[in-house]
Amino acid sequence: MLPLAGGYERYFDTLAWILQQCRDDRLVQDELQQRYMAAYSLDPYVALVQIQALQKYGLLEKASDLIAATSPSNHWLETRRADFVIGTMHANLKFVGELIHEVRLPRTRKSLLKTANNRYGFGWQKDSQIAYRLGWLRSAGFAQLQPGNTYQATSAGLEFLERIELYRPTTESAPALGDPPPESVAGTAHDDARQDGEFGANGERGEKPTALNTKLHRSTHDLAAEIGDRLVSLSCDGSKHQEFELVVRDAFAHLGFSAEHMSGPGQTDVLLTGIQPPEARRADAPTLWSYMVAVDAKAATNGKLADLQVTWPALALHREKHAAAFSMLVGPSPRPRLLQFAAGASVAVLSADQLAGLCRDHAEVPLPAADYFWLFADAEGEPRGGAVDLSPIAAARAQAVVRRDLLAQVVEAVSDIAADFGPANQQLVRFSLTTNAALGGDALSAEVAAALDFLGSSWLRALVRADPGTADPHYVPTAPRRAVAARLRWLADAFDEHEEDAGPQPGSGSTH
Secondary structure (H helix, E strand, C coil): CCCCCCCCCCHHHHHHHHHHHHHHCCEEHHHHHHHHHHHHCCCHHHHHHHHHHHHHHCCEEEECCEEEECHHHHHHHHHCCCHHHHHHHHHHECCCHHHHHHCCCCECHHHHHHHHHHHHCCCCCCCHHHHHHHHHHHHHCCEEEECCCEEEECHHHHHHHCCCCCCCCCCCCCCCCCCCCCCCCCCCCCCCCCCCCCCCHHHECCCCCCCCCHHHHCCHHHHHHHHHHHHHHHHCCCCCHHHHHHHHHHHHHHCCCEEEECCCCCCCCEEEEEECCHHHCCCCCCCCCEEEEEEEECCCCCCCCCHHHCCHHHHHHHHHHCCCCEEEEEECCCCHHHHHHHHHCCCEEEEHHHHHHHHHHHHHCCCCHHHHHHHCECCCCCECCEECCCHHHHHHHHHHHHHHHHHHHHHHHHHHHHHHCCCEEHHHHHHHCCCCCCCCHHHHHHHHHHHHHHHCCCCCCCEEECCCCCCCCEEEECCCHHHHHHHHHHHHHHHHHCHHHCCCCCCCCCCC
């Protein structure tokens, strides 16, 4: 881990300056390095490696050669909740949250160095890495320097500790007592910045981080409610246009889109990349599976978005510039005249209240990203203009609930049939579920077959075939339903832990 300029307990101030530079201007790494050097009188190498370190921590990222703040960094800038920063660092580096655990009682840096080496497998010769980590925790308000050159977690640090997963060393040992006082705090925040091993494998959690991003520890419902509340409030504050753009981006990211905040002259506000459902793909281009949407976010102080606030030719240029298939406008309570203009311009209009509702509904029933294609397209897959029709989304949500309930009913049916008669095949399960009014006839048979395949797959193994190799498979349950639920949650954890790598990254290309 590396420090930032400004001295201990000021790392967050410097981080805010760096992130704001990235948000205000579209900078490549060299440009950010030059600004950082000039603002804080840094050596070029020190400035470079500290910027690169922020990328390793998950606080900065490269997007099309530009340096941008990550989602946790943007959340911290907007809320100043330090857990977004420290939680992200903890997910990507060893001995961050664990250090808070170790300073529940006062500890010296020298005793913490021994603990890091003996219990956590480091091979540090100096306590610089301890000092830098403590500097970040002190800047976050999670640890404090005590009399006698000892360090102790604050109440905020202890509260954060309760919400994260820690790496537990295999051996326990009591803190060493009577350590000599540590070396004095350095006068600059970047001394010893070239120490070997700062970015080595010892300092990082590796392929399977033992802690999740702070965002993932929070309830999905809480996150959706927070996004929804901010959408509605910021849409009615004309002085906070950029904040509204950012929360619109976060809302679509919550729905499963790849969402990039663009903004700036000649740019759309948010650029979405989504997955096209198979039924909407054109016969002459069946391999075009991704699409892009240029989203413009407009706030209005009076809480009513009027047509005079929108430059319609600019929206068309945004769509053309990004080769986007669709254009969307998001704002508070769109007026009827605006909806008429939008219909003529093939611009879909979604109110802030509607987007907030979609986020809350998604927390209840998380739909596949492809289902949201119909926010922008009509029944023929062409760009929708005017007010968005949410009925296809509601129908998809209802079907998702039916299929989820059916999955549980299939498990129960197989268990009951196996207990009373023996192994169950598709026909027996289908017969036992004839009371399912939401899915009937051939649809129910197809869904039962799909459910049996899924439940009997090697990933879940809730069911096993009693007659391997036969044309008409018969199944028996392998575990009670609570065990199946536990396995499903375990499988889901793999996607949380590897959130950045889960699923395909939408490619380039338009559907139209």
